[in-house]
Amino acid sequence: DPKRVSVVSAIHASLPEEHDRVTGIAGSFERTIEGIKNVLSLRIPVEIKQCVSAWNYKHLPIFPSFLLEKFGPQISATIVGMDFCGMDLDDINKVAIGYRDMAPYIERMLDCVDELRHKYRAFPRFSVCDLPLCPVDPYYWKYYAKSSRRELAQYSAPSVNTAEFKTSFHVVSQCDTFFKACSECKVNSLCPGARRTAYEFFGEGE
Secondary structure (H helix, E strand, C coil): HHCCCCCCEEEECHHHHHHHHHHHHHHHHHHHHHHHHHHCCCCCCEECCCCCCCCCHHHHHHHHHHHHHHHHHCCEEEEEEECCCCCCHHHHEEEECHHHHHHHHHHHHHHHHHHHHHHHHHCCEEEEEEECCCCCCCCHHEEECCCCCCCCCEEECCCCCCCCCCEEEECCEEEEEECCHHHHCHHHHCCEEEEEEHHHHHHCCC
């Protein structure tokens, strides 16, 4: 029953070569686009998720237009901060990008969302998660969503480098306002904060 199902799918970049670079599979970009269109044709709601990295952050401003062109105005999207869980330091150094460095590109992306919403009534839902409020102008905070701290009874996902699924029980979001300055911030209760692994990598300097 399409009314009881929704699908979340990752598109790692609006450029095919960048998406395929992340997945490590040539042609995965085109297959992902085709698969999403097939799901949409069944009237099943789809949310596109993109994780911000050093490989794609400069392309964020064109991402909303890309989504509109490929999937139409009813597509939803979430931009998320990266979780470095399970990655070694060399790999983290390749993809990590500071919050202040990505902020201008996030603002330009959200300007584009504003424009497309006004012009085409696009994006019933467009949000930014797992990224702190402070690097961007408060005007854009309306797009930021704080992760629920509600406990998940069960969470299952593929294990790293295997086809087997790993299941965890009683899982709580690992995104919060971990930085020391956050404890004194007036909007702490509204801020999505950062992934714990990102906080551990960047440290207080960020």
